[in-house]
Amino acid sequence: MKNKNGRPRKSALNEAAAGNKNGRRRRNLNATQKATRNEAAASNANDDRLSKLPNDLLLNILERVDTLDAIRACILSRQMLKLPTMLSRFYLSVSSIPGLQAKPPRAVTLKEVLGINSALSHVTDNILSTRSPEVTISKLKIRFVLLPDDSLAIGRSVARAMATQKLGAAEFEIVTKKRYNLCSSIDFLNFAKQFNDLVGACPHAFAGLTSLWLENMRFGELDIPNILSTCKLLEYLRLTHCDSGIHSVLQVEHTQLVELEIDQGKFQRVELICLPKLQRLTYNNWFSCEDPMYFGFVPQLSKLSLIKTATRSDKSLKLSQLLANVPSVGDLRLDFGSEKIWVLPECPKLLRPVLSKLQHVNLDHLPEGCDLAWTMFILEAAPSLKELCITVWDHWCIMVKDKEFREKYGYCEKADVKWKPYAPDFKHKNLAKLTIYGFQPDDNFMRYVRCVVEHAINITEISLSDRKGCRRCGDLDPSRYPRTAGERKQTADELGLASGVVVHFRS
Numbered sequence: 259m260k261n262k263n264g265r266p267r268k269s270a271l272n273e274a275a276a277g278n279k280n281g282r283r284r285r286n287l288n289a290t291q292k293a294t295r296n297e298a299a300a301s302n303a304n305d306d307r308l309s310k311l312p313n314d315l316l317l318n319i320l321e322r323v324d325t326l327d328a329i330r331a332c333i334l335s336r337q338m339l340k341l342p343t344m345l346s347r348f349y350l351s352v353s354s355i356p357g358l359q360a361k362p363p364r365a366v367t368l369k370e371v372l373g374i375n376s377a378l379s380h381v382t383d384n385i386l387s388t389r390s391p392e393v394t395i396s397k398l399k400i401r402f403v404l405l406p407d408d409s410l411a412i413g414r415s416v417a418r419a420m421a422t423q424k425l426g427a428a429e430f431e432i433v434t435k436k437r438y439n440l441c442s443s444i445d446f447l448n449f450a451k452q453f454n455d456l457v458g459a460c461p462h463a464f465a466g467l468t469s470l471w472l473e474n475m476r477f478g479e480l481d482i483p484n485i486l487s488t489c490k491l492l493e494y495l496r497l498t499h500c501d502s503g504i505h506s507v508l509q510v511e512h513t514q515l516v517e518l519e520i521d522q523g524k525f526q527r528v529e530l531i532c533l534p535k536l537q538r539l540t541y542n543n544w545f546s547c548e549d550p551m552y553f554g555f556v557p558q559l560s561k562l563s564l565i566k567t568a569t570r571s572d573k574s575l576k577l578s579q580l581l582a583n584v585p586s587v588g589d590l591r592l593d594f595g596s597e598k599i600w601v602l603p604e605c606p607k608l609l610r611p612v613l614s615k616l617q618h619v620n621l622d623h624l625p626e627g628c629d630l631a632w633t634m635f636i637l638e639a640a641p642s643l644k645e646l647c648i649t650v651w652d653h654w655c656i657m658v659k660d661k662e663f664r665e666k667y668g669y670c671e672k673a674d675v676k677w678k679p680y681a682p683d684f685k686h687k688n689l690a691k692l693t694i695y696g697f698q699p700d701d702n703f704m705r706y707v708r709c710v711v712e713h714a715i716n717i718t719e720i721s722l723s724d725r726k727g728c729r730r731c732g733d734l735d736p737s738r739y740p741r742t743a744g745e746r747k748q749t750a751d752e753l754g755l756a757s758g759v760v761v762h763f764r765s
Contacts, residue, residue, distance in 0.1 A: 313341065313344065316338065316341060317341060317344060317345060317346070320332070320341060320342075320345060321345055321346065321347040323349075324349055324350075324351060324353075325342075325345070325348045325349050325350050325381075325385070326350065326351075326381065328341075328342065328345065329342050329381075342385065342389075343388055343389045343390060343393075344389075344390070344393055345389070345393075346393060346394060346395055346396045346397075347395075347396055347397045347398075348385065348395065348397070348398045348399065348400075349397075349399045349400075350378055350381060350382055350385075350399070350400045350401070350402075351378075351399075351400075351401040351402075351431075352371070352374055352375055352378055352401055352402050352403050352433070353401060368435065371403055371435060372405065375402055375403045375405055375408045376407075376408055378400075378402055378408070378412070379402070379407075379408040379409075379411040379412050379415070380411075382400060382411075382412050382415050382416070383411060383412075383415040386415050386416070386418065386419040386423075387415070387418070389423070391422055391423045391424070392424075393424075394423075394424040394425070394426065395419065395423060395424065395425045395426060396426045396427065397426060397427045397428075397429070398416070398419070398425060398427070398428045398429065399427075399428075399429040399431070399469075400412060400416070400429070400430055400431070401430075401431035401432075401433065402430075402431075402432060402433070403432075403433055403434070403435055404432050404433065404434050404435070404449060404452050404453060404456070405435065406452060406455070406456075409432075409452070409456050410456065410459055410460065413456055413459065413460030413463045413464075414459075414460060414463070416428065416460075416463040416466075417460050417462040417463040417466075420462060420463065420466040421462065425466065426468075427468045427469065428463075428466050428467050428468055428469075429467065429468060429469035429470070429471075429494075430464075430467055430469070430470050430471070431471040432453065432470075432471065432472055432473070433473055433474075434449045434473060434474045434475075436474070437474075438473070438474055438498075438499045438522075441474050441499075443476070445474070446474060446475060446476035446499075447476050449474050449475045449476075450475035450476050450477045450478075450481065450500075453472065453475055454477075454481060454485075457485060457488055461488055464485075464488050464489050465488060465489065465490055465491070466491060467489050467491065467492055468491055468492060468493045468494065469492070469493065469494040469495075470489060470492060470494070470495055470496070471495075471496040471498070472496070472497055472498070472500055473497075473498040473499055473500065474498070474499050474500070475499075475500045476500070476501060476502070476503060477500070477501070477502045478502065479502050479503075479506065481502065482497075482500075482502060482508060482510075483509065483510075483511070486510065486511070486512050486515075490513075490514070491514055492512060492514060492515055493514055493515060493516045493517065493535075494515075494516065494517045494518075495515060495517075495518050495519070496518075496519040496520075496521070497519070497520050497521065497523060498521040498522065499521065499522050499523065500523055501523040501524040501525050501545075502525070503524070504524045504545070505524070505525075505526040505545075505546075506524070506525055506526060507525065507526055507527045507528075507529060508523075508525050508527070508528045508529065509529045509531050510528065510529065510530050510531060510533060511531045511532045511533070512532075512533055513534060513535070514535055515533050515535060515536055516535050516536060516537050516538065517536070517537065517538040517539070518530075518533075518536060518538070518539050518540070519539075519540040519541075519542070520540070520541050520542065520544075521542045521543070522542060522543050523544070523545065524545045525544065525545060525546065525550075526545070526546045526548070527546060527548070527549070527550065527551070527552060528541065528544075528550065528551050528552070529551070529552040529554065530551065530552065530553050530554050530555075530556050531554045531555070532554060532555045533554075533555065533556050533559075534555065534556075534557060534558070535558060536556050536558060536559050537558050537559060537560050537561060538559075538560070538561040538562075538563075539556075539559060539561070539562050539563070540563040540564075540565070541563070541564055541565070542565040542566075543565060543566055543567060543595075544566065547571055547572055547573050548573055549573070549575065549579065549580055551580065553580075553581070553582075553583040553584045554583065556583070556584055556586075557586065558586065559584050559586055559587060560586055560587060560588045560589060561587070561588070561589040561590075562581075562584075562587050562589070562590050562591070563590075563591040563593070564591070564592055564593070565591075565592075565593040565595070566593070566594065566595065566600050567594075567595030567596075567597050567656070568594070568595070568597055568598040568599075568600040568670075569597075569598065569667060569668035569669050569670065570598070570668040570669075570670050571668050572598065572600055573600075574599075574600050574601060574602045575600060575601050575602065576601075576602050576604060577601060577602075577604065577609060577612060577613070578604050578608040578609050578611075578612055581612040581613075582612060584612070585611060585612050585613075585614055585615060586615060587612075587613075587615065587616060588615050588616060588617045588618065589616075589617065589618045589619075590616055590618070590619050590620070591619075591620040591621075591622065592619075592620070592621050592622070593622040593623050594621075594622070594623050594624055594625070595623050595653075595656060595657075596623045596624075596625050596626075596651060596652050596653050596656065596657050597625065597657070597669060597670065598669075598670045598673075599624070599625075599628070599632070599675045602675075603632050603635035603675065603676075603677040604635060604639070605680055606635070606638045606639040606680055606681075606684075607680075608639075609635070609636075609639035609640075610639050610640075610641070613636070613639050613640040614640070614641065614642065615642055616636075616640040616642060616643055617642055617643060617644045617645070618643075618644065618645045618647075619636055619640070619643060619645070619646050619647070620647045620648075620649075621633055621646075621647070621648045621649070622648075622649045623649060623651055623653060623656075624648060624649065624650045624651070625650075625652060625672050626650055626651065626652045626672075626696070627672050627702075628672055628673070628674050628675070629674040629675070629702060630648065630650070630702060630703070630706040631677055631705075631706060631709060632674070632675040632676065632677040633646075633648060633706075634677060634679065634709060634710070634713070635677050637686055637689065637710070637713060637714065638679060638680065638681070638684055638686075638713075641686065641687070641688065642688055643686070643688060643689050644688055644689060644690050644691070645689075645690065645691045645692075645693070646689060646691070646692050646693070646710070647692075647693040647694075647695075648693070648694055648695070649694075649695040649696055649726065650694070650695065650696035650697075650703075650725075651695065651696045651725055651726055653726075653728060653731065654728075654731040655728055655730050655731040684713055685713060685715050686713050686714045686715065686716075687715060687716055688716065689710075689714035689716070689717050690716065690717060690718055690719065691717070691718070691719045691720075691721070692707070692710050692711075692714070692717060692719075692720045692721070693720075693721040693723070694707070694720075694721070694722050694723065695723045695724075695725070695726055696723075696724070696725045696726070697722040697723060697724065697739060698737065698738050698739060699738060699739075699740055699745075699749045699752070700738070704749075704752060704753060707720060707722075707753055707755075708753060708754070708755075711755055711756070711759060717759060718758060718759060718760060719759070719760050719762070720755075720759060720760070720761045720762070721762045721764060722749075722761065722762065722763050722764070723763075723764040723765070724737055724739040724764075724765050725737055725739070739765060740763060741765055746763045749763075
């Protein structure tokens with residue numbers, strides 16, 4: 259419709275405008291719907307690609323994560339619902355408590371611990387009772403809290419699985435409802451009693467275990483030997499804050515044990531009486547002021563790690579005496595906790611018989627500022643040594659800093675360990691690599707590198723790295739590590755090494 263001037267009336271214009279708007283809305287709506295359909299199609303395509311993966315590949319993926327997470331993933335896909343019964347590797351852990359995996363973790367209440375532990379026992383029973391007995395369980399690892407009812411249910415479920423199914427490696431990690439620093443002496447005794455009761459109620463489950471990790475338990479004198487005699491197939495044993503009483507003696511005998519770790523026990527002495535298959539041993543912070551270990555029949559022991567934060571009263575060890583019966587050690591790690599050096603340099607004539615097969619040495623957490631020359635006694639006494647790695651680091655997170663506390667409990671101030679070569683012109687023919695963490699271009703480090711190269715005539719590689727990083731404590735003293743190309747070239751030139759030696763700077 260037009261007015262007298264021949265122009266369209268306003269109502270017609272409004273209708274046309276409304277029509278245009280509606281047209282735009284329809285076009286926008288169509289575009290949105292099309293985009294939504296495309297996204298849905300892409301999502302379906304992705305779902306289809308996942309569901310089309312072969313079962314063996316899906317199982318390989320699922321077996322790399324916590325089993326509870328794998329089950330949750332399978333519930334979301336109809337195609338994957340049957341996969342949990344086909345898994346061959348299981349890892350069921352109380353660490354799946356909501357909050358423990360948060361960053362930073364929040365405080366978890368005892369009620370939550372009890373709830374998740376109970377759920378864990380039910381899930382364990384359901385998984386092991388519903389799976390096909392024809393599929394071998396290559397590995398079953400369960401980490402649970404030592405609570406009588408739940409622990410008993412888990413133990414019985416595993417025992418039935420061992421009796422009715424093909425089961426390879428079976429592992430228990432048993433934690434207590436209280437952390438070590440909150441435990442009383444009564445708690446340690448009660449936790450040990452609860453564990454002994456569990457072993458007595460489920461002997462078949464423990465008879466089939468290949469790995470066991472315990473914490474916060476104080477056993478009777480014969481308890482640990484009895485546990486070892488029950489766990490006949492045990493290959494790995496770790497005891498954290500476990501002992502048989504203060505200043506007790508632990509005697510270990512086992513035909514299958516391959517690896518043993520002892521953390522923070524109050525043993526006066528650990529005696530390895532007869533362990534014909536033992537290959538790896540770690541002892542962390544022994545309680546005794548005397549030699550912490552006796553090595554009996556351990557013919558295959560090849561890797562030894564000793565860790566100690568020592569005070570003035572702690573005895574300095576003589577490796578020639580400590581390792582007199584174990585000349586088979588090829589890999590040795592000594593960790594000093596950034597405090598006192600607790601090993602004595604010795605005459606190579608005494609040491610060479612016990613270090614003759616030594617090929618790899620790690621000296622960790624050497625205190626900063628101390629002369630490094632003393633470490634050369636190992637090079638002088640170990641003719642087969644191929645790699646030497648030292649870490650020089652005042653790690654403030656693990657050090658005691660309060661002066662009054664240090665004085666009261668005998669923590670030492672930094673002091674150099676004295677060493678002089680018994681044969682000043684000795685030559686080492688097998689050392690190929692020297693690695694230093696915490697390198698600084700000062701006289702101490704530069705002199706040490708030159709000393710090693712002077713005696714190790716066939717060394718080809720030197721790796722120099724900055725201090726190891728720690729987000730919690732940082733470095734109180736600024737690092738002077740060479741970072742620019744110019745600084746590194748200057749440091750390499752000042753070392754004055756032969757052209758055949760390659761120096762790597764790794765910041």
